Amino acid sequence: MADKHPRTEADRSLSKFYQRWLRWYPTSFRDAYGPGMVQMFNERYDEARAGAHGRVITFVVREFWSVVITALLQRAAATAQDVRYTFRSLRNNPGFTTVAVLTLALGIGANTAIFSVVNGVLLRPLPYQDPDRLIRIFEIEPRGGWWFTFSPPNFMSLRDEATLLDDVAAYRETSVTLIGEGDPERLTALRVSTGFFELLGTPLQLGRSFLPEEELAGAAPVVVLSHGVWQRRFGADRDVIGRTIILSDVPRTVVGVAPPTLRFGPDTPELWLPQEFSVRDVSLRGRHNLRVLGRLRPGVELDVAGQELEAIALALAEAYPETNAGWRWVAAPMHREIVGGARTPLLMLLGAVGLVLLVACANVANLSLARAESRGREMAVRAAIGAGRTRLLKQLLTESIVLAILGGVVGFGLAVVGTEVLLASIGSQLPRATEVDISWPVLLFTMAVTLLAGILVGLIPATQGIRVDLLSALKEGGLKGLNGLGRRRLRGALVIAEVALSLILVVGAGLLLNSFWRLANVGAGFNQEGVLTARVSLPTSKYETQQERAAFFAGLVDEIQRMPAVEAAAAIEGVPLSWFHGTVVTLPGRPDENYPVQRRHLTPEYFRAMGIPLLAGRDVRETDGADAPRVIVVNETLARRIFPSANAVGMHIAWDGPTQAEDLEIVGVVGDVRAFGLDTEVEPTMYLPNPQIQTPESMAIVIRTAATSPLSLVPDVRQAVWRLDPDLPLYEVATMEQITTDSLASQRSWLLLLSIFAGVALLLAAVGIYGVLSYTVSQRTHELGIRLAIGAGKPNVLGLVTRQGMTLVVVGVALGTAGALALSRVLSGLLYEVSANDPTTFAAVVAFIFAVALPACYLPARRAANVDPMEALRYE
């Protein structure tokens, strides 16, 4: 064939490139047909060169593309063959397959379940428009540095002056009573300023949101219903707009209905009300009761907006020194504010299930190794007929990936159930728990984890399974001898790894358990047994004056005290572990020294009802009436802090009260009570009698009873309330025992979960030890028989095998302890009065691990010792 166009350097390069391009094909194909293909390509290329230039490019593209496609098809066909083979192999080994699949399913399922929670709570953006532009804004109180809510006038200044924010909105939780549409019902509500819904970017499904004029008291009262309430109480009636409903004695017109997708806060409110700032609200710059949201202007960064906020706060401090001096403003991303507290425990759980997966993979890898030994002959035959090393490796990897996929499918099913169970148990502790579901990121995660597991499980045994000594394998029918030692070492190493990893998990669970036990036994300061509590809220429209409210509560307590089985009863604005009401007091004549304290308004006999000891002086009495001198009872911490050297009884403190400055005389000192949580500090607290200074609109009734079940009193208490006012519902009914237990709920949940994972890992590790030792015993039956025959007693053989097992455990424990010491600091945020390296916990855990490992070693050892020497000698 005459060559009209001589080949250039470029042509030769292309040819070489084509040859390299053939790497797309499997090696076997390349070896068989490569040279022929290159030759054909060259000849066709020459032909194409002779034609139009454009034709050459088309030709080259087509050629290279055809290689890729046909190569991929071939590889796919080979893989399909491997997969078919794998299925056959697995079907012939149902025991191995079941155990391996279930073990992997456990690991993959646990990971998926936890990740679905992590995804819903931490990773998913908040369900609002452009949620990363939303911020929470706080006022920082100058003395304690606490982050406070806003006062209404400050909020309005913020709204007027902030230029770098698109909009701001204020909200405040409250609750109202719905009457007239069935039983009176207490509904949660959120008072929001104008533009709240627009700021979030969720339009209402019916009607309109609030108008600016409705933000002020005196406007016609309106309400927006939540989707839930609209369905439940109003039958999803589309004509509900314009209807009037009575909420806490105020007739309100329904102007809108929120969509079901609007979620806000841990419990989305059932009703939305406008702020209704009164003239008084607008004048009280010092009364902080509004939470504030903002939206950053497009293009404005948080720190820049933060600087503007600081400047505005400074200007206000100068303009209004009595209320604003020293107060600063700060903004934080809304997402972090909501989920921040859950980040550490969730990530800890994610790490824990990761470790469980590693243990599961190690277990399955061990099983595969054991199986590989019996498949030695099969491997040898395949090698003999020409399957290359890579091909065998691919076959092993295919098997492990198929196992992993089966495990992944089962695990995914487990995860779907597991996530439900998870949410049922810890859902109340988690922010955004309602947004957790199985969605695309979770599916992708499952697939990634499955793939990882498959590769891990396949690679480890694969490194051993390939070096096949054909001759010896064919002769002995198994992979003994040459690779035996290497394989045994690898199996031992895997067991050590499993022990180490499970130790880390058990240490974590142990630390949490220790912490939890301490927390549960911390003195709460009151006697929680036999105490019932419930809340009553008085609508201000009906009980306008403080006198009316004080009279109601005094009357109610009186009624209840007359009930049989009631030992003591009282009312207080908030029970321990659940209420925050802070203020600041000073000493008379020393206005510069400020003491932040908690304040609680109450009726007499509260301390007796709650079981709080009276340490000095007296309780408040009925004679501490509206016209009597102002008195208070304080707790130990306040007495110690403000009057360290003197007896606090008889001393005076000064307080800037709601209407005027007050001079308060301390008449009694009581024991400390934890106000917020069992793991928080005790706050100095002052207790004020109801008729004086102020009576709250809503109070908790506290009843001490000798009855075995305090809740049995509830119907009678309800009747007592209704005798005084038939329109008042009783809500937040609970026993103090429940409240105390619930306050520990989140710690209990994390502890439970981590313990489950640790338990699973430890169980897998124990099974792994048992498996390895069993196998070794069966391999060494001949040798053990000889030992027994020549007179080594059973204890000798027992000791031999047990020692072998315990050596693995000891090494694993040593490695695991080192790892745990390094990793446990992750938990320090969750521990109460327990150091992350607490020696007692570590020692207990190590002992526990040995206790679990011992039977796993002993059982195979006992089997070994009971080997019949004659049988054993005949074996082989």
Next chain:
Amino acid sequence: MSESRNPEEFLPLSDLSFHVLLALGAGPSHGYAVGKEIELRSGGRLSPATGSLYQALRRLHRDGLIEESERPRRIAVVDARRQYFQLTPFGRRVFAAEVRRLEALLAAAREMKLVPA
């Protein structure tokens, strides 16, 4: 290779496979020549790229319808890299079976007057 296999199992042949067997019918040939022959016979309809052709060759090779042949002596050009293929006896039988099948179909079509006799 046992000859007890039934040629019918390989029917119908794919378009490309048929043409490959046809092209090899005259005698041993190499990839490039087979490709040109196919292009000619199909009137330009089939113009397989190297990869596609070799995929077909491999399948036929694996199924035992063709085999590699020594460089046929009658071709003077010595080219170490050319890979020559030829029909196996079994391959001939399969090809013949396919032709018979097509002839039967053609006869049926003629019988129904769908094509001129």
